[in-house]
Amino acid sequence: xxxxxxxxxxxxxxxxxxxxxxxxxxxxxxxxxxxxxxxxxxxxxxxxxxxxxxxxxxxxxxxxxxxxxxxxxxxxxxxxxxxxxxxxxxxxxxxxxxxxxxxxxxxxxxxxxxxxxxxxxxxxxxxxxxxxxxxxxxxxxxxxxxxxxxxxxxxxxxxxxxxxxxxxxxxxxxxxxxxxxxxxxxxxxxxxxxxxxxxxxxxxxxxxxxxxxxxxxxxxxxxxxxxxxxxxxxxxxxxxxxxxxxxxxxxxxxxxxxxxxxxxxxxxxxxxxxxxxxxxxxxxxxxxxxxxxxxxxxxxxxxxxxxxxxxxxxxxxxxxxxxxxxxxxxxxxxxxxxxxxxxxxxxxxxxxxxxxxxxxxxxxxxxxxxxxxxxxxxxxxxxxxxxxxxxxxxxxxxxxxxxxxxxxxxxxxxxxxxxxx
Amino acid sequence: xxxxxxxxxxxxxxxxxxxxxxxxxxxxxxxxxxxxxxxxxxxxxxxxxxxxxxxxxxxxxxxxxxxxxxxxxxxxxxxxxxxxxxxxxxxxxxxxxxxxxxxxxxxxxxxxxxxxxxxxxxx
Numbered sequence: 001x002x003x004x005x006x007x008x009x010x011x012x013x014x015x016x017x018x019x020x021x022x023x024x025x026x027x028x029x030x031x032x033x034x035x036x037x038x039x040x041x042x043x044x045x046x047x048x049x050x051x052x053x054x055x056x057x058x059x060x061x062x063x064x065x066x067x068x069x070x071x072x073x074x075x076x077x078x079x080x081x082x083x084x085x086x087x088x089x090x091x092x093x094x095x096x097x098x099x100x101x102x103x104x105x106x107x108x109x110x111x112x113x114x115x116x117x118x119x120x121x122x123x124x125x126x127x128x129x130x131x132x133x134x135x136x137x138x139x140x141x142x143x144x145x146x147x148x149x150x151x152x153x154x155x156x157x158x159x160x161x162x163x164x165x166x167x168x169x170x171x172x173x174x175x176x177x178x179x180x181x182x183x184x185x186x187x188x189x190x191x192x193x194x195x196x197x198x199x200x201x202x203x204x205x206x207x208x209x210x211x212x213x214x215x216x217x218x219x220x221x222x223x224x225x226x227x228x229x230x231x232x233x234x235x236x237x238x239x240x241x242x243x244x245x246x247x248x249x250x251x252x253x254x255x256x257x258x259x260x261x262x263x264x265x266x267x268x269x270x271x272x273x274x275x276x277x278x279x280x281x282x283x284x285x286x287x288x289x290x291x292x293x294x295x296x297x298x299x300x301x302x303x304x305x306x307x308x309x310x311x312x313x314x315x316x317x318x319x320x321x322x323x324x325x326x327x328x329x330x331x332x333x334x335x336x337x338x339x340x341x342x343x344x345x346x347x348x349x350x351x352x353x354x355x356x357x358x359x360x361x362x363x364x365x366x367x368x369x370x371x372x373x374x375x376x377x378x379x380x381x382x383x384x385x386x387x388x389x390x391x392x393x394x395x396x397x398x399x400x401x402x403x404x405x406x407x408x409x410x411x412x413x414x415x416x417x418x419x420x421x
Numbered sequence: 422x423x424x425x426x427x428x429x430x431x432x433x434x435x436x437x438x439x440x441x442x443x444x445x446x447x448x449x450x451x452x453x454x455x456x457x458x459x460x461x462x463x464x465x466x467x468x469x470x471x472x473x474x475x476x477x478x479x480x481x482x483x484x485x486x487x488x489x490x491x492x493x494x495x496x497x498x499x500x501x502x503x504x505x506x507x508x509x510x511x512x513x514x515x516x517x518x519x520x521x522x523x524x525x526x527x528x529x530x531x532x533x534x535x536x537x538x539x540x541x542x543x544x
Contacts, residue, residue, distance in 0.1 A: 047489035047537070049473045053433050061475055063489050063538035067519055147477055150486040175476060175505045194436030198429050199472065203498060302434055393434070 003108045005029035005321050007095050009086045009262065010115035012041020014294025016069035017307040018113045019078050021314030027321055031107070032073070032080040033097055039073070039080055040066030041117055042140070043303065045147045048168055050195070054304035065303060089114075089266040091287055111289040111317040114263055114277065115310065118256040118295040120165075126254055128160075130217030133224075139165040139253035143172065152176050154249025158226050159183040160214045162190040162197075164301065166253020171200035173251075180204070181245050184212040184228050186235060189366045191255070191392045193301060213237065214250065223248055256299045263292070273342040274298040280331060281348040281357050282316035283309065288327065291317050298344050298360070301394050305360070325352045332376075332404065337416025339364050341391070348413070350404035359397050361415055366390045371418040372397050376410045389417070428466055432458035439463045471495035474504050475537075478523060483515035483540040490523055493533040504528045515542045 006027050008015045011034030019032050038044065043051070046062030053059055056068065073080060084099040093109040120138040137145070137153055143165060145151045155178045159166045162185040170180045183201060188211050190197055201208050209228065215237050216227040230241035258276040260268070269278045269286045276297040277285040284291050293313035294306045319325040329351040334343045343361045359374070367389050374382045374397050381403045389395055397415060404410065423444050430437040439453045441463045451463040465471060473495055477487040496504055507528040517523075517540040524534040 044538075047475045047477060047491075049475055049491060050434070059473070061489060061491055061537045064519065067538060147489060148485065148487060150477065150479060175474075175501070193434050194429050195431040195434060198436075199431050203472070203501075387438075393436075 001094070001106050001108050003110075004031050005110040006031075006113065006317055007093075007107055007109035007111075008032045008113045008115055009089070009095070010034065010041065010117060010294075010296070011036070011039040011080055011082070012115065012117050012294065013043055013066065013069065013303050013306050014117065014296070014310040014313075015041075015113070015115035016066075016073055017310035018115055018291075018293055018314040018317070019080075020069065020072045020076065021311035022113075022318050023076050023078060023314075025315045025318030027314075027318045029110075030078050032078065033084045033086050033095070034080060034082050035085045037083055039070045039082070045140070045144045046168075047147045048172075051303050054302070055307055062303075069307070086262060089262050089290075091267045093287075093289060109289075111291065111320050113310075113313050113317055114260075114268075114285075114290065114292040114296050115294050115313075116259045116262065116296040118258045118299050120252070121255040121257060123252060126160075126252065128214050128217060131220050133217070133219040133222050135219070135223030135249045136217070137249065137251055139163070139169045139251045142169050142249075142251050146172055146176060152178060154178060154223075154247070156247040157181065157249045157251060158214070158228075158245050158247045159251045159253060161185060161253035161255070162192050162208060162210075163253040163255060164192040164196050166251060167192045167196040167200040169251055169253070170206050171204060174204045174206065178249075180206050181247060182207050182209055182228070184209045184214060186213045186231060186254075187211070189390055189392065191253075193393060215242065217250060223250055226250055256295065258296045258299065260296060263296070266290070268292075271298075271342060271344075271346060273336075274344065276344070278346045279344065281345050281353040282319075282325060283313040283345065284316060284320070284327075289317075289320050291320075298342070301392070305394065308358070309360075327352075332410050333412045334359065335412050335414045336361065337414040339367060339370070339389075339417030339419070340415050343415050348399065348404065350401060350407075350410075353399075353401050353404070355401050356398050357401075359399055359415060361395055361397070362391055363389045363395060363417060364391065367417060367419065369420045372415070373418050374399060374413055374415050376404070376407050376413050379407075381407075381413070383418075426467055428463055430454060430459040430462050432456070432462045441467050443467060470498040472498050472501060474501055474527075476505055476508050478508065479512050480517060480540050481512055481514045482543055483517065484543050485540055488513060488517050488523075488540045489537045490534050491537055492527060492530075493522075493535050496527065496530045496532050500528060500530060504530065508534065515540050
């Protein structure tokens with residue numbers, strides 16, 4: 001069987017940044033396995049700008065951002081196998097993959113970085129009544145059709161869900177000459193970034209209806225219309241609030257789900273909230289030498305943070321391969337406290353952690369004037385004021401190694417919101 | 422005449438809530454921004470809002486049907502739809518290189534349109 005020190009499954013932004021950082025940390029035997037015919041992942045279809053403000057201090061389009069990393073990987077000469085589908089990962093880190101060129105093959109990896117990204121929640125998971133006519137697309141599928149294949153999927157559009165891709169596609173379809181009638185969002189707040197509501201909806205006079213959902217889809221062969229209704233606090237449609245829209249297309253932007261079939265089959269423990277692997281401060285899963293980063297770990301809003309996280313995973317894998325950073329120290333679990341849905345990582349090892357680590361999390365609702373507090377045994381370690389927090393925007397708090405080492409009896413660290421009294 | 426306008430900054434994903442004070446149409450103060458970008462955005466947004474336009478062009482003889490393009494600078498928001506209509510009459514011929522100018526002056530704005538990725542010739 002072939003052997004390779006580091007196998008990276010996925011050649012999108014996470015996989016590429018992990019490859020570059022592992023190389024910079026001294027790993028020379030790396031292979032990136034990518035199922036698409038080119039590197040860059042979903043960034044290739046994200047032609048809008050707004051990427052890279054943190055990483056490169058300039059505003060880039062998706063293809064440009066991907067291009068920077070593809071260029072780095074090429075310059076370093078890191079092998080990338082395209083059109084290659086990873087079929088299985090074993091707990092012993094044997095990667096089984098397949099491609100038209102090589103057929104079925106196996107690689108015994110020294111370490112593995114999971115970087116498979118995420119996929120969109122589909123209609124079937126939303127339980128919308130009605131027939132199954134043509135004209136219902138996930139927002140990302142429509143994005144691919146418009147931006148990469150050069151097709152406009154429809155002319156009269158309703159968007160369900162206010163995730164960023166839905167907002168971006170409302171603008172994109174409008175620019176391409178379609179009429180976007182409305183964006184409906186089930187929850188009382190948008191799941192997308194504020195800037196996207198401004199520049200994708202407000203700029204074009206597209207209404208956003210919060211606390212609304214699609215309760216019926218009309219049409220047998222092709223979508224002919226949809227019925228929207230307002231929902232109550234329990235997200236149940238309110239009778240009498242139905243509104244009919246004539247349209248030929250319904251776009252769904254109702255959430256992203258980390259793609260962890262490979263991880264689950266390998267025995268990687270997953271987090272019930274994120275649906276991504278449970279990782280420690282080194283982004284290592286319960287399988288020693290298997291790391292995760294990017295949207296397969298938890299869904300990000302910003303690719304810049306994906307790159308940052310992936311670079312950390314690359315360094316951790318390099319340390320693992322050089323025999324350093326062994327486990328066996330004490331690890332302190334991180335608990336999501338009041339107003340916090342989850343944290344990544346879910347545990348920290350104060351001995352092997354870096355001087356400072358970033359803990360990313362999402363909040364459970366929209367809150368104003370709050371403090372983010374990380375505490376240990378009732379003692380606050382970090383406190384950070386936030387004017388406004390919302391589930392659509394990922395938050396972070398930084399933990400210092402010295403602070404944790406000073407708490408030898410710590411049983412857990414809680415990350416919570418403190419509301420203003 | 423004094424007026425006050427509330428904006429959400431689109432300069433970065435933070436989305437700062439901005440309050441702009443104007444006197445006779447001229448900006449007198451910007452509050453709520455947490456960086457220089459917010460100040461610049463607010464001053465321009467209330468007088469002459471501008472945006473980067475990104476779209477795609479068909480490619481002739483390319484290994485893929487389209488190439489993504491962007492304006493080299495921001496164009497007036499009111500001209501976005503005119504600009505994108507003007508783009509529709511353009512076609513480029515493969516190979517295309519990232520950074521290549523595909524239109525010198527888009528729709529009389531004086532702003533160029535540039536490709537953001539490579540598209541190789543069809544083999």
